[in-house]
Amino acid sequence: MQWGLTLAVIVCGALTIRPMGVSGQGLLVAALFVLNCAALLARGLPPGRIPPPAVLLWLSLGVLAAAALIGASRSGTGYLFAFFLSGHIGYRLPPRQAVTLALICGLLCGGVLYFQIGPGHHLLPWAVGLTAGVPVVIGMLNRAQHQAVNAALSAAESAERAARAEAQAAVLTERGRIARDVHDVLAHTLAGINMQLELADALLDTGDLEKVRAANDKAHSLVKESLKQAQWTVHALREDSLPLVETLTAMLESSGHRDTLTVSGTPEEVPARATQNLLRIAQESLTNAARHAPGGAVRVELAFAASSTVLTIRNRPATRTVNPGVGSGMGLIGMRERVALLGGTLTAGPVTEGPDEGGWQVEAVIPR
Template sequence: MNTEGEDTAPATAGVAPRFGDELLRPFVVAAISVITVIELLERAPLRFAVVIWALTAVVIAVGAASAFPWRRLRDSAQFALVSVFAVGGALLFALAPNTAAVGFVFLASTTAGEKLASRKAVFAVAGIATVVTMVATRIAGSLLHVPGEPVWWLTLAVGLPLYVGVARRERSHALAAAEFAAQQNRRAAASEAREAALEERSRIAREIHDVLGHSLSGIALQLDMADVLLAGGRDTDAGEAVRRARTLAVSGIGETRRAIQALREDTLPLAVTVSRLADGSDAGCTVEGEPGEVRVEVAQAVIRTAQEAITNAHRHAPGAEVNLVLRYEDRLIRLTVTDTGAPAGHRDESGSGMGLVGMRERASLLGGTLHAGPLEPPARGWTVRLELPR
């Protein structure tokens, strides 16, 4: 059953089987039945008219019943119905060879192959139909002198259509199995889509928490401090606290923009995104190792760390040379961001430090580590090293 949003291809593919199974058999049964009745009315049987009409009624009734599903019938009931159909058709084959009634015996063989699950039962019905047809036609021609005896080889072919029935049944089962598999695939795809949506929501929630949560907390803290300082008459210190709150607000806006940019670029390969970040910030970038599949949350953490490290380098050491190294290892991914440092005494130490705190928290949640600090002497500058499991 199709639901909104699901692929409709299996439903379209099911039109042909429905036509074959639900319309073709009733049409064939109805056509043979109507033609047989018309021919018997126009050329009334000279002998055995009652028997012929009775057999015609029986085979038409069973043929009509074969147009409906037999799944609720027991195997013995199905075998009995097909046997009656085959024997009745075989007798009509012998007694009314000049009418369309001869088609019923062939239709009975097809029905046996299509309806009966047991191969032994199928070949038993085919054998019974063939034997009864051969014996009945010989008796009808030699002893009863029924006019219009069919050619002898045609009696040997009445069992052949059972292969058509078997093929139709196998095809029906294959189509049912394919439809079931398609439904399972659609359900699995829907489940994966829901899981991906939930994961994406969680990831966006973490971004909002990391970016806005730290900034708003710092702003609230500074404003509370300003309120206390104003109450104590320390207007100058209160003004400084308000200015720090404004600085945090501006920084938060920038962090929010970078987070949105990272979310938009998340569909690109990680190495490409990091390279673009470096190019857009006049920084060098080197990718080492063999890039492979990286978890979404890990890639996001690397991108956010690269953004924060580049921003801090330009803010605290303007004019310094910045380099990024992204290294892929078997189980780890490493990002190292270094700058050559500002001229002596010119390094800007302002800032809340909340960005690096958020990056450390994010790395810890992912089972990794983040280190930020000055390079070991005699080297000058600052380095940020992120290590995360892939």
């Protein structure tokens, strides 16, 4: 549309502005007409391609050329160049500069007609020249609208980038969660099975088949336990809710620690996410106790307070030879990550006093 209006003004000027020739007054009018055409055609250049000082110089020279064309021509539509250029001033320049230059444009064009400069002063009233700067308002409105559209597009792009970043963060969080669950299921159980198989291999040399059979049975029980843990993992990934007390009791019984759970407070329903993480913390702690303190007694306490749920796992020192094997080193890190995601706190460290001195304690506090 802009190019169409620009070409229409140029064509009208070429057909109506007189005199226009190759000598004398006609040559002057022709030269001014070319300058006005160049100033008007420059409107199509992208705003960011021309430095601000060059824009101000170009529009200022365009205003002078438009006023001079009104004065030099005897007839025609030369005044249209001033009107369209004034509107573009409002679009290209900041408000203060635009108003100032448009006012100068109106005063120059009005002055040319008022003081009867040139042969065509009698065709237009001088007030028409004064109004040459009025279109600057339209240009300023177009500029404001264009800036608003750009701001909206920029905001939309920023929102889209933020949404993509949030989605990526959610994916990474979910990957971390799945990695912790896979670690809990595979690393712990496979480590226990490996220990039992190594024990059975060592016992083969002694010829003690009863102990070999016992180690083999223990490995089989660990395989069954790993299947049960895999089911827990599937529940966790599907956000299914497990009963905390009952599941924790079953976990302790399957690990050989019967009657070691103490529940205080009024048992209440715990959110599925908190339940799954508390069960994983208990599983991690029991596995570590079996690996680093074999034969040591284990006590588990689950406290339901008004503002939090507290899980405490404490084991006594080992009573049998410790054969820790190779661990992943990610157990305690995983526990801390689980509790942090729930806004809670986790403390882990050796027991320094009391009947369990020399053992290890893990305590997870999950806020309600």
